[in-house]
Amino acid sequence: MADIVFRNVTKRYGNTLAVNDASFTVNDNEFFCFFGPPLSGKSTILRLVLGLEVPDQGEVLIAGRPVNSVSPAERNVAMVFQNLALFPHMSARDNIRFPLVERKIAEAEIEKRLADVSQKLHIGHILHKPPAQLSGGERQRVAIARALVRHPVAYLMDDPISALDARLREETRVELKRIQRELGKTLIYVTHDQEEAMSVADRMAILENGRIRQIGAPAEIYDRPASAYVARMLGSPMMNILPSVRAAGGIEAAEGAIRIADAKAPAEAIEIGVRPEDIKVRPWTDQETAGGRPGSPARVFEVEPLGGYTVVTLAAGQARLRALLRGQPDIRPDAMVAISCEPGRVHYFGQDGGAL
The missing domain is CATH 3.40.50.300 (P-loop containing nucleotide triphosphate hydrolases)
Structure with missing residues (x-):
C-alpha cells in the first residue's frame, strides 16, 4: 500500500x-x-x-x-x-x-x-x-x-x-x-x-x-x-457568477434578463452561478415569459465562432455573461436576445461565497 x-x-x-x-x-x-x-x-x-x-x-x-x-x-x-x-x-x-x-x-x-x-x-x-x-x-x-x-x-x-x-x-x-x-x-x-x-x-x-x-x-x-471560488476555477468559459435578488416565485439576475422560477431557491442566496453551456439564447421577439411576466432583453456583445461551438458574450445592464452554444448559430453582435436557464442547473451562493 x-x-x-x-x-x-x-x-x-x-x-x-x-x-x-x-x-x-x-x-x-x-x-x-x-x-x-x-x-x-x-x-x-x-x-x-x-x-x-x-x-x-x-x-x-x-x-x-x-x-x-x-x-x-x-x-x-x-x-x-x-x-x-x-x-x-x-x-x-x-x-x-x-x-x-x-x-x-x-x-x-x-x-x-x-x-x-x-x-x-x-x-x-x-x-x-x-x-x-x-x-x-x-x-x-x-x-x-x-x-x-x-x-x-x-x-x-x-x-x-x-x-x-x-x-x-x-x-x-x-x-x-x-x-x-x-x-x-x-x-x-x-x-x-x-x-x-x-x-x-x-x-x-x-x-x-x-x-x-x-x-x-x-x-x-x-x-x-x-x-463560488471553486466554481470559477473549473470550466472554460468559466461559470457566470451574478448578483441575484428575490422575485415573485424565484430569483432574478442580470438586471432581470435571467428569471429563475424556483420557489425553493435559498432565501440567503446573494449570487447565482450558471455554466455557459446551460444558458439558452433565443431571439427577443420569440421569448417565453416567466410566470406570465416578460423579462428584460440582453444584448449580444461579442460572438466567437470556434467550429463545433460558439461562445457568445452577453450584456444585460452592467452585467456581462457568456453562453456556450452548439455549432455556429446565426447570432450577430448588438442583436437583442432573451436568455434563460433550467432551475435545476443553477447554483446558489451565500454571503461568504459558499454553496447553498
Missing part, C-alpha cells in the same frame, strides 16, 4: 503561509491532482511529500508510516521537478539510467526498462544527446522517463508537460494516465491547466492560498462546486 496522508499540515516561509492546515488522503494506486493558481501551495505540498521540506505543524504519512523525520532517499518517492533537474554533463540515456545505476540494478534490467520507457515517451532517437541539445519538450520527456524507470512507492510530478506543444501535451497526458494504470502506482500530479487536471485525475484538490477548498472527482467538483 502506498497511500499518502496529510494530517493538519502547515508550512510557512517567513510571513507567507504556503500550506494552511491541510488534511487529505491520496489512496493507493490513485491518480491524484492538485490544481490551483500560482502560489496556491501546490509545489510545496509535493516537496513536503518528497521530504525536501519539513512541516511546521502536522504529520505526513506514506504507506501508514510517519515520515516527518525520514530523509528523501529513504521515502522511495520519484519526483519530476518543474525545473527538470537533469544532469548537464550526461546524455539523456545516462540521465534516465542514473537512479537505477545508483541502486545497483542489473544491467539487463536497466536496459529493458530504458527501452520500455523510451518507446512509451517517443524519445528513443534522442537518447544520445545531452540536455543542452534537446528542446524544452524533449528535456521534459527525459525527466519523466527518469522517474518512470524506477519502482518507487509513488510518483510526484510538478507540472511536467507544460513546455510541450498542445498536441504533444494531449498525447503525453493520455500516455501518463495509461502508464499509471499499468504500473498500479500512486501518482500525485500538480498543474495549473484545468483541462489537464480534469482529464487525468481520479480525484483532485482545488487550492487557494495554501488552503484546500474542495476534494473530489473532477465531474463531482464541476457539477457541485463547494464555493
Whole structure:
C-alpha cells in the first residue's frame, strides 16, 4: 500500500503561509491532482511529500508510516521537478539510467526498462544527446522517463508537460494516465491547466492560498462546486457568477434578463452561478415569459465562432455573461436576445461565497 496522508499540515516561509492546515488522503494506486493558481501551495505540498521540506505543524504519512523525520532517499518517492533537474554533463540515456545505476540494478534490467520507457515517451532517437541539445519538450520527456524507470512507492510530478506543444501535451497526458494504470502506482500530479487536471485525475484538490477548498472527482467538483471560488476555477468559459435578488416565485439576475422560477431557491442566496453551456439564447421577439411576466432583453456583445461551438458574450445592464452554444448559430453582435436557464442547473451562493 502506498497511500499518502496529510494530517493538519502547515508550512510557512517567513510571513507567507504556503500550506494552511491541510488534511487529505491520496489512496493507493490513485491518480491524484492538485490544481490551483500560482502560489496556491501546490509545489510545496509535493516537496513536503518528497521530504525536501519539513512541516511546521502536522504529520505526513506514506504507506501508514510517519515520515516527518525520514530523509528523501529513504521515502522511495520519484519526483519530476518543474525545473527538470537533469544532469548537464550526461546524455539523456545516462540521465534516465542514473537512479537505477545508483541502486545497483542489473544491467539487463536497466536496459529493458530504458527501452520500455523510451518507446512509451517517443524519445528513443534522442537518447544520445545531452540536455543542452534537446528542446524544452524533449528535456521534459527525459525527466519523466527518469522517474518512470524506477519502482518507487509513488510518483510526484510538478507540472511536467507544460513546455510541450498542445498536441504533444494531449498525447503525453493520455500516455501518463495509461502508464499509471499499468504500473498500479500512486501518482500525485500538480498543474495549473484545468483541462489537464480534469482529464487525468481520479480525484483532485482545488487550492487557494495554501488552503484546500474542495476534494473530489473532477465531474463531482464541476457539477457541485463547494464555493463560488471553486466554481470559477473549473470550466472554460468559466461559470457566470451574478448578483441575484428575490422575485415573485424565484430569483432574478442580470438586471432581470435571467428569471429563475424556483420557489425553493435559498432565501440567503446573494449570487447565482450558471455554466455557459446551460444558458439558452433565443431571439427577443420569440421569448417565453416567466410566470406570465416578460423579462428584460440582453444584448449580444461579442460572438466567437470556434467550429463545433460558439461562445457568445452577453450584456444585460452592467452585467456581462457568456453562453456556450452548439455549432455556429446565426447570432450577430448588438442583436437583442432573451436568455434563460433550467432551475435545476443553477447554483446558489451565500454571503461568504459558499454553496447553498
